[in-house]
Amino acid sequence: MTAPEHVAPAGEEQTGSSQAVADRPHPPADGRGGGLRSLIPTRIGSVEIFTALLVLLLALNGPLTELLSRPALATWTTVFVSVMVQAVPFLVFGVLLSAVIAVFVPRSFWARALPRHPALAVPVASAAGVVLPGCECGAVPIAGSLIRRGVTPAAALAFLLAAPAINPIVLAATAVAFPNNPEMVVGRAVASLIVAMVMGWLWLRLGRADWIRLPHRPDLDRLPRGEAFWSAVRHDVVHAGGFLVIGAAAAASINVLVPERWLQTLADQPVLSVLALAALAVLLSICSEADAFVAASLSQFSLTSRLAFLVVGPMVDLKLISMQAGIFGRRFAARFAPATFAVAVAVAVVTGMVLL
Template sequence: MVRIFRSSIIETTGVIIILFVLFLLTTDIGDSYSTAIPDSLLNLNTIFLSILIEALPFVLVGVLIAGLIQIVVTEEHIRKCIPKNKVLAVIMSCIIGSLFPGCECGIVPIVRRLISKGVPIYAAMGFMLTGPLINPIVIASTYMAFGNDFKIAILRMVLGFFIALVIAFLVSIFVKGTQFKNENIATSNDESRNQSLSHKLWAVLTHSIDEFFDMGKYLIVGALLAASVQTFMPARALLETGSGVISSLLVMMGLTYILSLCSEADAFIGASFSHLFPTHSILGFLIFGPMLDLKNTFIMMSVFRFKFVMFMLGMVASVIFVTLLMVQSFL
């Protein structure tokens, strides 16, 4: 326990110092030094901090829920709740995810704990894909972003749910095991069953701290890479290439992956492109980003094997791309 908090304090101090220095560069305090720093680096710094500030609250909520799952939820609970039938398990996981007000930044630690408790990986993936995409908060923000019009919100919900079902079914066919990088993740909480409430709360806090620093390192790397691409990639050239049915969809899917926006706010950015791109491309932006973006890819790499993360990235992108091309003439 002491070792955990020592390492946590050291890592926290380092992160705070780095973020404080970066913050100084974006405020008036750092103005006297800004003449020596290129504008592109200052812009990178601003985007990087904005991504972190947007993501950290959701990561904190996610690790707290993961801590509660680790201590409170038992393997017996999981076995009773998850149907043995794969089809029913996938459908139920996607429905629960649809009702869960989560964000892609905080969903991975929750999924990690669910799998460690015995949830099949295909059901966990269904939950992970639908949770940030079509929960009530996201649907409400989509409705407001597109001028109080239900069309895009309903299309995002229906097509997103269908795509998540397809991907979860494919995972059930092609993927076996937990796919954890470290297969020795503790799954037992027998010791906590007879402990007092204060001990259980302390255990929840301890597990949450562990989860936060496991995920936090990869979140920082992902945010920095996303900010770098946003800063140095010529956005105008990217937008100019998206004039066709296929190219516009590829551009918007690539853009949402790079931007790594929070799913609760991405609809407002997507709506700003509605006069430039067709409906199916806007839906590609709204569906692909919440399921998997650059930042979230790195967070997944902290938990799952690299091959599995790449498999999920390729499959999610392919299923979304094919589905939207098939329905684009009806939109």
């Protein structure tokens, strides 16, 4: 008979199998293989980007030093930094006060405070812009909310134009930007107030209700007050601050890239200089709390031309046109923006001739 084969006990077989499995090389738990590959990060975060920038700056230290020492770039940096340093405190202070008023002051207050007669409500609403320290970004949704809560559109639109132009923060910033020309503060306040009232009365005369699409309820009304306050602050700082940087860079670039004789030739033409700076205000879309410092840097132009820049900017610019189209509708923006631009330029010129 053949001797029976030896059969290992079940426990011994399992132990041997486990030992064999343990002796085999196992791939890493993340399945990416071993060696150097395991040290390479799969995601590039802020730390990696910052490190790469530091390495790049160290590698390009010599060329960058030579580039920054050039007179043109030194002038650009000087103008840019000076505009930012002067404008940022007013921007931050204005954003904080605007958030306080938008969150803690009931919106229904404006409807109760305005006269019932539309023609009388327009100048009162225009003057009410003095108590709203904020930029035009916040005035657009507030004006839409006023219309929704029963305020006549003419008064709400007058408030929309006056609030970012004649509030104390903007006027104080203008005084700091033009320390030797206090008449610029008076001229800006008077011209902006006149434009706001004229546009309000024009809407009473020519405006149609179907041009305005009633806005949706602002998101801030559905948030707790503390959260709504910081949400408004973050939104205004990001948007207004971003446009301020663009405007400061554009002003510095104009001072460096455009030949002085070109600017002087344009500045010597009264009509062209006014139209050029008015169009520049539309394109730059600078926050009203900071545009005075950009205007002050354009010293080649007359005070009247720069007044047109300050009057047009808070009322008609690219970001305002897009916001008005989104809140009130494209039919409204297509009519209201060009009319406001024409009235603002005309009033600024007349005011400049009288006061400056």
